[in-house]
Amino acid sequence: MEKTKIVEIRNVNKLYDENHVVKDLSLDVYAGEFLTLLGSSGCGKTTTLRMIAGFEQPTDGLILVEGENVADKEPYERNVNTVFQSYALFPHMTVFDNIAYGLKMKRVKKKEIHDRVMEMLELVQLGGFEKRYPSQLSGGQKQRVAIARALINNPKVLLLDEPLGALDLKLRKQMQLELKRLQKKLNITFIYVTHDQEEALSMSDRIAVMHGGVLEQVAVPLEIYESPASKFVATFIGETNLFEGRVVKIEGNSVSVMVESGMVTALGEGFSEGELVSISVRPERMNYSVTPVEGFTIEAKVREQVYVGSVIKAIVELGNGNEVKLERLAGQALPMDGTVYLYWGENDAKLLRTPDNEFFQAVENIQMC
Amino acid sequence: MVMKTKKGAAISIATMVSPVTLWMAFFIAIPLLYVAVMSFCGTDENYNVVFRLTLENYRRLLDPSYLQIYMQSILIAFLTTAFCILLGYPFAFLIARTKSRKKALLYMLVIIPFWTNSLIRIYGWRTFLSASGMLNTLLMKLNLIDTQIDFLYNIGTTVFGMVYCLFPFMILPLYTAIEKLDINLLEASSDLGARGASTFFHIILPLTASGIFSGSIMVFIPALGYFFVADILGGGNSDVIGNLIERQFQSGNNWPLGAALSMILIGITLLLVKLYQKCGGDMESLGV
Numbered sequence: 001m002e003k004t005k006i007v008e009i010r011n012v013n014k015l016y017d018e019n020h021v022v023k024d025l026s027l028d029v030y031a032g033e034f035l036t037l038l039g040s041s042g043c044g045k046t047t048t049l050r051m052i053a054g055f056e057q058p059t060d061g062l063i064l065v066e067g068e069n070v071a072d073k074e075p076y077e078r079n080v081n082t083v084f085q086s087y088a089l090f091p092h093m094t095v096f097d098n099i100a101y102g103l104k105m106k107r108v109k110k111k112e113i114h115d116r117v118m119e120m121l122e123l124v125q126l127g128g129f130e131k132r133y134p135s136q137l138s139g140g141q142k143q144r145v146a147i148a149r150a151l152i153n154n155p156k157v158l159l160l161d162e163p164l165g166a167l168d169l170k171l172r173k174q175m176q177l178e179l180k181r182l183q184k185k186l187n188i189t190f191i192y193v194t195h196d197q198e199e200a201l202s203m204s205d206r207i208a209v210m211h212g213g214v215l216e217q218v219a220v221p222l223e224i225y226e227s228p229a230s231k232f233v234a235t236f237i238g239e240t241n242l243f244e245g246r247v248v249k250i251e252g253n254s255v256s257v258m259v260e261s262g263m264v265t266a267l268g269e270g271f272s273e274g275e276l277v278s279i280s281v282r283p284e285r286m287n288y289s290v291t292p293v294e295g296f297t298i299e300a301k302v303r304e305q306v307y308v309g310s311v312i313k314a315i316v317e318l319g320n321g322n323e324v325k326l327e328r329l330a331g332q333a334l335p336m337d338g339t340v341y342l343y344w345g346e347n348d349a350k351l352l353r354t355p356d357n358e359f360f361q362a363v364e365n366i367q368m369c
Numbered sequence: 370m371v372m373k374t375k376k377g378a379a380i381s382i383a384t385m386v387s388p389v390t391l392w393m394a395f396f397i398a399i400p401l402l403y404v405a406v407m408s409f410c411g412t413d414e415n416y417n418v419v420f421r422l423t424l425e426n427y428r429r430l431l432d433p434s435y436l437q438i439y440m441q442s443i444l445i446a447f448l449t450t451a452f453c454i455l456l457g458y459p460f461a462f463l464i465a466r467t468k469s470r471k472k473a474l475l476y477m478l479v480i481i482p483f484w485t486n487s488l489i490r491i492y493g494w495r496t497f498l499s500a501s502g503m504l505n506t507l508l509m510k511l512n513l514i515d516t517q518i519d520f521l522y523n524i525g526t527t528v529f530g531m532v533y534c535l536f537p538f539m540i541l542p543l544y545t546a547i548e549k550l551d552i553n554l555l556e557a558s559s560d561l562g563a564r565g566a567s568t569f570f571h572i573i574l575p576l577t578a579s580g581i582f583s584g585s586i587m588v589f590i591p592a593l594g595y596f597f598v599a600d601i602l603g604g605g606n607s608d609v610i611g612n613l614i615e616r617q618f619q620s621g622n623n624w625p626l627g628a629a630l631s632m633i634l635i636g637i638t639l640l641l642v643k644l645y646q647k648c649g650g651d652m653e654s655l656g657v
Contacts, residue, residue: 055556075559082560088553092575101571105562153561 004031005067006189007052007157012061014047014213021047023213025061029157029191034183036192036200039210040236045193048210049159052191053082066156076105080157081150085165087142089134095121095145096130102153120148123182140171147182157189164199176203197237201225209233225282231352234280241286241324243279244354247271255351261318262297266344268351276354283313283325285348288340296343300324302334316340401635408628416622426629435613442609445524445599446592449531453539453588454581456532461543461580465550479540487534491601494530495521498602522604530598538587546580579649586645590638610634 007029014022022044029035037045050056052063054075063070070078081102089098099120103113121127124144134142143163150158163179164172180203183190194200200207201221208218209232217229228234235242245259255268257277266279288300300316303323307330314326314334324342326334334340411423429435464475482490497503498520508514520526550573558568596611605612610630617627646652 053556053560055560074564075556076562076564082557084553084557086551086553088551088557090554090557090572101558101563102561105567149561 005029006031006065007191008062008064008067009048009052010062010064012048012051012058012063014044014051014056015059021213022051022058025210025213025215027208027215027218029189031156031189032187033205034180034190034192034203036194036204036207037210038194038197038200038207038236040195043210044213045195045210046161049082049161049191049193052157053080053159054078079155080159081153081155082159082161083143083146083150083163085162087134087146089142089145089149091134093133094130095126095132095134095137098134098145099130099149099152101149106153116152120152123151124148139167140175143167143175147179151182151186151188155188157191158183160190160192162193162195164194172199179203201237209236211236227350228280228352231278231280231354234278234350234352239283239325240280241283243281245277245279247273247275247277249273254346256295257351259298260320261322262299263295264298264343264349265295265346266349266351267346271351271353278352278354280350280352281344281348283327285344286324286326287343287345287348288316288326288334289343290335290338290340292341293343296341298342299339300342301338302336302340305333305336316342404628404631407625408632410625410628412623412625418624426626429626430629430633438608438613439610441524441607442593442611445528445531445607445609446589448524448528449535449592450539450585450589452528452532453536454585457536457539457543457584458581461540462547464540464544465547476544479537483537488597491530491534491598494533495601498526521602522606524603524607527599527603527607527609530602531592531595534595534598535588535591538591539584542583542587543577543580546577550576582645582648586641590641593637594634610637 005028007027009025009027009029012022012025013020025044025048037048039045047056051058052065054070054073054077057071065078065080090101093101096117099117100113103116108116117130118127121130124147126141126144126148129137129141129145134145137145146163160179164175167175176199179190192200192203201224204221206218206220207224209216209224211230211232217224217233219227219229224233224237228237231242234240243257243259243261243264245257245264247255248258248263249256250271250273253267253269254265255271255277256263256265257279259279264279268277271277298318300318302314303317304315306313310330312328312330312333314328316324316326316334318324328334407418408426409422409424411419411421411425413419460475460479464472464479467475495502499505500517500519500521502520504520505514505517509517554572554576555568558572563571593609594611594614596609596615599605599607599609599612600615610633614627614630614634617623617630621627
């Protein structure tokens, strides 16, 4: 399937006074995909969404929708619709009138409006609710109305700003599946903002991770999890063990790194001897042995093991007091006494460069050994 | 033990309630009752109030010259309310949407004149607008006019004075309603394809209608009674119901007739408030 770019964000910056909220953001969104902007609060993800919707103007840079610069277009002139975090349903209108609003503004014939609203209500499973007012609906029902109200306009792109944030966990899980189903069925591009990494991993075709206004990585969920591009991505998505150290030896693409607690090995290309690096190893990829392993000299003592259904979560303590997390299938418990030697397979660790702005912090960490 | 607590609670409620109740009884209920009773009384040849049950006062209220003044008074109150809405709405919107320090400043602009007695301010306007007043002098000096203009003593000036006095009563409920307006709703409307005007008529106006409504009640009702504005600026050419009442108690010296007129005004007020309540108006925003 050929990919058509539907939204192109090119070198966009956004400043509020001195506050640099979005920094040189470039991102392409393809037709029909479910793209998630993921990051903690204040990372610029909502501002990015609002710039696409037209509620905010970029300080500089370009935003193109269907290849067309939208800088001069008001929100009502853009072929995108938004689902607001607070739903923003019109409290003085019935569910029917809320959903019909967009079509009414376009002066669609009454009969057609009626048919399409009814069809939409069925689609979001709210048949029979058309005469209710928003105050008579539950959170989940309001959410469905908000989605229907946006989708009825057949937008090229649907922008969703933490749409499930206000729902309880069970309802959120259910709505996640439903949103995904809707998106596949209607084949509309979704740009979805969330701070919930689990939600992002389970729903998205691609995830764009933002941190401090900077786009850190755009990739499919598996790649984000398996090969994070930065320290932030590695720690933000899922659990990980992070080791900081200095490259001491390179043989082919096998890199030996001296970390605080000993020597470790990982695969990596383009690194040089003496460089400061971080190594991220997921708990389920972390391995141990009761005898020393070649290439690794990290010793640890098992401190705690917890059974969580099908897996055991273990915490081991290194010589310097740092903790490392391990995950094992149930029935493969670690020895509680004696020393264990930590190691990992070459493909199980991700070698990450230390960003310039964290250089001195990294040096300090290493000198402590 | 339980009994004691109950008794204590009852006493504390009584002590809290009774001063207010007494106040209300002495200064509101009893005088009102007094006026109501008086409206059914007659007078002797020296215009002293004589207690004898009669509907004579109420019959006199239907006098054609009175009916004409009721109509005029309602027209003045209506115009006053209309101008207060037209001027007040944009201004209240401005205050509600302004941030921090400027907001307080704008708010004070409305409130500060309120601190001076409105009678004094209305006299000020008469001096300013009179034939040899500041405005005429200024316009003459600037050669904009050759002869003095008579600004005073017509319905227009009375309406102007009423709008000036009653403006804050319109602004405050409007401001409260507009302040509550969720900015997300306006964005949602725009997002769904509505231009500014559509958003105003479909979203902003319906959601702030309660403010317009309670503001109108708070302006319309006093406008029927503000006799001093009609007196000072209208000079007897634009009497309102309040003037009729005042005249019966002062120069006319016919208290029972004045009392009957007052009952009519109270009746109109109750009717309007009832209507307001029926239409879903919020009683709290009237201060009830």
